[in-house]
Amino acid sequence: MARCIFHIDLDAFFVSVEQALDPGLKGKPMIVGGDPERRGVVASASYEARYFGIQAGMALSRARCLCPQATFIRAHFSRYKEASAKFMEILGDFSPHIEPLGLDEAYLDVTGYEEPYGSPRQLALAIKGRVFKELGLTASVGIGTCKIVAKIASDLCKPDGLLEIAPGEEQAFLNPLPVDKLPGVGKKTEQTLKELDITTIGELASLPLDMVKKRLGTPGIVLHSYARGIDDREVQAPGETKSISQELTFTRDTLDRNFLEANLHILCQEVCQELRSQNKSAKCVAIKLRYADFETITRQVTLNNAGNANRVIFTEALKLLHKALTQQRKPVRLIGVRISGLLVTDKQLPMFDSGTGKPERLDKAIDKIRKKYGPVAIKTGNGISSESSGETLNTNL
Ligand code: TTP
Ligand code: MG
Numbered sequence: 001m002a003r004c005i006f007h008i009d010l011d012a013f014f015v016s017v018e019q020a021l022d023p024g025l026k027g028k029p030m031i032v033g034g035d036p037e038r039r040g041v042v043a044s045a046s047y048e049a050r051y052f053g054i055q056a057g058m059a060l061s062r063a064r065c066l067c068p069q070a071t072f073i074r075a076h077f078s079r080y081k082e083a084s085a086k087f088m089e090i091l092g093d094f095s096p097h098i099e100p101l102g103l104d105e106a107y108l109d110v111t112g113y114e115e116p117y118g119s120p121r122q123l124a125l126a127i128k129g130r131v132f133k134e135l136g137l138t139a140s141v142g143i144g145t146c147k148i149v150a151k152i153a154s155d156l157c158k159p160d161g162l163l164e165i166a167p168g169e170e171q172a173f174l175n176p177l178p179v180d181k182l183p184g185v186g187k188k189t190e191q192t193l194k195e196l197d198i199t200t201i202g203e204l205a206s207l208p209l210d211m212v213k214k215r216l217g218t219p220g221i222v223l224h225s226y227a228r229g230i231d232d233r234e235v236q237a238p239g240e241t242k243s244i245s246q247e248l249t250f251t252r253d254t255l256d257r258n259f260l261e262a263n264l265h266i267l268c269q270e271v272c273q274e275l276r277s278q279n280k281s282a283k284c285v286a287i288k289l290r291y292a293d294f295e296t297i298t299r300q301v302t303l304n305n306a307g308n309a310n311r312v313i314f315t316e317a318l319k320l321l322h323k324a325l326t327q328q329r330k331p332v333r334l335i336g337v338r339i340s341g342l343l344v345t346d347k348q349l350p351m352f353d354s355g356t357g358k359p360e361r362l363d364k365a366i367d368k369i370r371k372k373y374g375p376v377a378i379k380t381g382n383g384i385s386s387e388s389s390g391e392t393l394n395t396n397l
Contacts, residue, residue, distance in 0.1 A: 002167040004120050005235060006108040007142040007150035008127065010087065011159035013104035014044035014075060017083045020136030029054075029070035036064040036072050043075055047159050080104075083135055090130050094123065099235045107147055109235035124162050145170065146231035152181055170229025175202030184223055192216060201227045228294060241278065244271045247336030253292040255331050264321055267337040268314040273367050275339060281306035283341030285316040289324055290334035298338075299324050306343045310363050313339060 010016065014032040019025045029049035034040040042063050045054045052067035060072065084103035091098050097109035110123055117123040124141040131139045142153025143164040150165075152174070157163035165173045179201055180190050192215055198204050204212075205227040212220040225231065236242050246267045254260065264287070275282060286300035299320040307313060317337055 001111070002145045003109060004111045004114055005144055005147055005150045006110055006120075006124060006127075007144075007147065007154040008091065008106055008108060008139050009154050009158070010104035010131070011138045011140060012044050012046050013083075013137075014080055015046045016137045017079050018073060018076070019046075020083075021079070025071060029067050031060070031063055031070050031072050032075050033060050033063075033072065034074045036060040083137065086135055087131060087137070087139075090134065091127065093130075094127055097235045097237075099237060107150065107235045121162065121164055124164075128160075128162065146229065147233050147235070148183070148226045148231040149173065149229055151183060152177070155181070171202075171205065174227065174229055175200065175205070177201045179204055179227075182223060182226055184219070184226070189216060189223070230294065230296060232288070232296070241280075241342060243338050243340035243342070244274050244282075245336060245338035246270045247288065247334055249290075249334045250332070253331035253333045255329070257325060260321060260325070260332060260335060261318060263335055264317055264337065265314055267335065268317055269310050271337050271339050272308055272310045272313050272363065275308045275342070276364055276367055278342075279345050280342045281308040281345045282313065282339035283343065284339065285313055285320070286338040286340070287317050287320045287324065288334070288336035288338065289321075289332050291328070291330040292333050293330065294333075295330070296334075297324060297328070302341070306341070306345075308345065308363075313337075 015030050018032060019030070027048065028046065029052065030046040031042050031049055031054065032044045033042045038060070040060045042054060042056050042058045042060060044056060045063070049063070049067055049070050052070075054063045054066055054070070063070065064072070080103055087104065088098065088100050088106065091106055091108055095108050095110045095113045099107040101107070110120065114120045114123045117126055120143050124143060128139050128141060131137055138160040140154045140158045140161040141163075142150040142155070142157065143162075144150040144153055145165075145167050149170050153163040153165050154161070156177075177200060179185055179193055179199055182201055182204070185193070193199070193204060196207070196211070196215065198207060204224065207224070209221070209224060212224045216223065234243065248263055248267060250263075282303070283306045284300055284302050286298050288296065288298045290296045301316050301320060303312070303316065321335075
């Protein structure tokens with residue numbers, strides 16, 4: 001099932017908070033930053049002021065030259081913090097999966113939460129309505145199947161906008177946009193791309209990956225995925241580990257089942273080791289496969305009992321892999337494992353039972369040895385024959 005991700009950003013945040021407190025300032029060119037007689041920069045400009053070319057970060061003195069009739073006021077951070085806290089609280093009423101970014105923006109994963117509203121669009125309208133009613137602020141909402149698309153959509157529809165990119169429409173939406181609309185493309189990257197005659201996101205998306213790597217290095221691989229509308233990052237509350245994942249991109253696409261299984265085994269060992277180091281167990285196991293044509297699938301299963309033993313997690317992941325390979329026979333370029341539904345394993349595992357605790361104890365003992373002597377100190381039966389099968393990228397599935 002496609003995810004439904006919102007990116008929500010308040011319009012001209014600092015200015016709008018001031019205008020909500022003093023409605024007489026609404027609809028006028030206004031700048032929060034400070035006294036233009038003093039040194040300082042524009043923190044927030046009303047859209048009426050932006051019409052005169054004023055932007056955040058611009059020197060106040062320059063802003064005054066461009067628009068002498070604008071109202072300049074100093075920032076009141078406690079007011080913005082208070083408004084921000086209420087804004088995040090409202091968002092939290094619509095979905096528990098919220099990732100705040102700074103004071104006035106957040107990602108919200110509303111997958112499954114849109115049903116009572118009839119559609120994602122109706123849910124977004126309900127959010128905008130509450131934010132306006134309770135805070136007197138307008139928000140712009142981008143809706144997409146992943147973060148990058150939602151973020152670009154909300155930027156494009158400002159102010160007071162709502163832009164929904166339907167599943168499957170990502171590439172058509174991104175293709176014509178200037179490449180600097182892609183978060184992460186700064187002046188330097190833009191220049192490098194220009195030298196390759198690339199000015200749109202679509203042109204970047206169709207550039208061969210080898211060329212991207214050569215010219216932009218490893219960060220270019222992520223940008224290239226984003227340009228194709230591929231962004232598997234989860235909406236994740238800061239500081240909270242909701243899932244642990246590992247993935248591996250092969251140097252050559254493969255159909256070799258044994259090779260895939262062996263790599264899956266290594267990835268499972270890695271995520272389980274991390275899980276055990278956090279004293280946690282997982283309820284859900286997911287695998288991800290990206291095919292040579294970049295189609296990406298994920299398959300997930302929920303366990304009856306949370307586990308953290310390599311064998312338990314690998315067995316489930318292997319079943320998912322077999323199912324996926326039976327359904328689809330295309331060369332694979334990337335394989336990944338994600339474990340989620342993490343629970344703290346608060347009780348010590350029993351020392352002398354011969355039941356469920358045994359594999360975990362063995363794994364923990366192996367973890368200790370590996371920590372002390374390195375990852376190759378001990379190998380279990382499913383060890384892989386080729387150690388240099390690809391490059392790992394630590395990302396969320
Ligand atoms: P933004 O969301 O980037 O800007 P904005 O809300 O003023 O305008 P819009 O989203 O409609 O384009 O930043 C949120 C607040 O963060 C902004 O109101 C003021 C503060 N800020 C600064 O203090 N300095 C800056 O350079 C920027 C960009 C923002
Ligand atoms: Mg904003």
